[in-house]
Amino acid sequence: MTTARVLRVDSERPDAEKIEAAAAVLRGGGTVAFPTETVYGVGADARSGAAVERIFAAKGRPPDNPLIVHVESPAAAQLVAADFTPLAHELAARWWPGPLTLVVAANPDLPRVTTGGLATVAVRVPAHPVALALLRVAGVPVAAPSANRSGRPSPTTAQHVLDDLAGQVDLVLDGGACRLGLESTVVDARGGVPVVLREGAVTREELGVPDDNGAATASAASPGTRYRHYQPRCEVVLVAAGSGVAHATDLAADGRKVGFVGFSHAPPPVTTIDVVRDADHLGERLYGALRDAESSGVDVVVIESVPEVGIGRAVMDRLRRAAGS
Numbered sequence: 001m002t003t004a005r006v007l008r009v010d011s012e013r014p015d016a017e018k019i020e021a022a023a024a025v026l027r028g029g030g031t032v033a034f035p036t037e038t039v040y041g042v043g044a045d046a047r048s049g050a051a052v053e054r055i056f057a058a059k060g061r062p063p064d065n066p067l068i069v070h071v072e073s074p075a076a077a078q079l080v081a082a083d084f085t086p087l088a089h090e091l092a093a094r095w096w097p098g099p100l101t102l103v104v105a106a107n108p109d110l111p112r113v114t115t116g117g118l119a120t121v122a123v124r125v126p127a128h129p130v131a132l133a134l135l136r137v138a139g140v141p142v143a144a145p146s147a148n149r150s151g152r153p154s155p156t157t158a159q160h161v162l163d164d165l166a167g168q169v170d171l172v173l174d175g176g177a178c179r180l181g182l183e184s185t186v187v188d189a190r191g192g193v194p195v196v197l198r199e200g201a202v203t204r205e206e207l208g209v210p211d212d213n214g215a216a217t218a219s220a221a222s223p224g225t226r227y228r229h230y231q232p233r234c235e236v237v238l239v240a241a242g243s244g245v246a247h248a249t250d251l252a253a254d255g256r257k258v259g260f261v262g263f264s265h266a267p268p269p270v271t272t273i274d275v276v277r278d279a280d281h282l283g284e285r286l287y288g289a290l291r292d293a294e295s296s297g298v299d300v301v302v303i304e305s306v307p308e309v310g311i312g313r314a315v316m317d318r319l320r321r322a323a324g325s
C-alpha cells in the first residue's frame with residue numbers, strides 16, 4: 001500500500017502554499033482529508049461524480065449513504081440547494097460557520113453519488129480555519145464524510161485518518177486534533193421547525209427542539225444512521241456511571257484483557273484508557289478513546305454512560321452504536 005502525502009498545517013493560520021496544493025488536488029478530481037471542528041473529513045469536488053466515487057471506494061461506504069457538502073458561506077450553500085428555505089436561512093445565520101448540517105432540496109445538477117440518489121442535499125459551513133481556507137481557495141463545493149473506513153470510529157487526528165485510509169486518499173492536511181470530537185448535528189430544514197436527523201455537536205436544547213420531534217422516523221430520512229458504525233476492533237460494553245470499575249474488574253477476573261473509560265481510574269489489571277470529567281469531555285475524547293482501546297490490545301473496553309441531555313444525547317447515540325446495541 002502506498003503512503004498518503006501528508007502536509008502539516010498551522011490550525012489557526014494555515015500556510016497558503018499548502019492550502020493551494022490541497023485545493024489543486026480537489027480541483028483536479030482528487031481526494032483530500034482535512035480537519036474540521038468536529039472530526040476529519042475526506043473530501044472531493046461535490047459536482048464531480050467520478051471524484052466523489054473515489055471517496056466511497058476509499059471508505060468502503062454503502063452507495064446509498066449520501067455525503068455532507070461543505071461550502072465556505074451561506075451564499076455558496078444556496079448554489080447546491082434547489083430551495084434554501086426561510087428556516088435554512090435562519091439556522092445558517094445563527095450557526096454557520098459551525099457544527100450544524102442542513103438538509104434541504106438539492107440542486108438537481110448535483111451528481112446522484114453525492115446525494116445518494118435523494119432529492120435532498122446535506123450542507124454545512126465548517127468552523128475550522130484549515131477547512132474554510134481550503135474551501136475558499138478550491139472554489140468548489142466539497143463532499144466530505146468523516147475520514148474513517150466505513151463502520152469504524154470517526155477520526156479526530158490526522159493519524160487516525162492514516163490508520164484507516166493511508167494509500168486510499170491523495171493528500172492529508174494535518175491540522176492537529178479536532179476541537180469538538182463529535183460530528184455535526186444533521187437537521188431537516190425543509191419545514192417550519194428543524195427536525196433532528198442525527199444528534200451531534202449542536203444540542204436539541206440549543207436548537208429549541210428538546211423533544212423528539214420526528215426523530216423516530218428520522219432513521220429512514222438520514223440513511224447513515226441505519227448502518228453499523230463507530231465500532232473499534234474490540235468489544236465495547238456500556239454501563240451505568242459509577243458501576244464501571246466493578247464491571248471492568250469482574251471481566252478481568254474472568255481472564256479477559258479489559259480497558260476502562262469513565263469518571264475515575266480503574267485499578268490494575270484493568271487498563272484505564274481515559275478518565276473524563278463530564279459528557280462534553282467524553283464527547284471530545286470518545287473516538288480517540290475507542291481507537292486507543294483497540295491499539296492497547298484489550299479484548300473489551302468498559303465505558304460509563306452519561307445522562308441523555310444536551311451533548312449527552314449525541315455521546316450516548318455514538319456509544320450505543322459502538323457497543324452494537
Ligand code: TXA
Nearest residue numbers: 038041066120121122145146183184221222223224225
Ligand atoms: O461533522 C460532520 O458532520 C463530519 C465533518 C467531516 O463535517 N461529517 C460527517 O459525515 O459526519 P458523515 O458522512 O460521516 O455523516 C453524514 C450523515 C450521514 O448519517 C448521512 O446519512 C447524513 O449525514 N446525510 C447526508 N446527506 C443527507 C440527506 N440528504 N438527507 C438526510 N441525511 C443525510
Ligand code: MG
Nearest residue numbers: 145146147154
Ligand atoms: Mg461518519
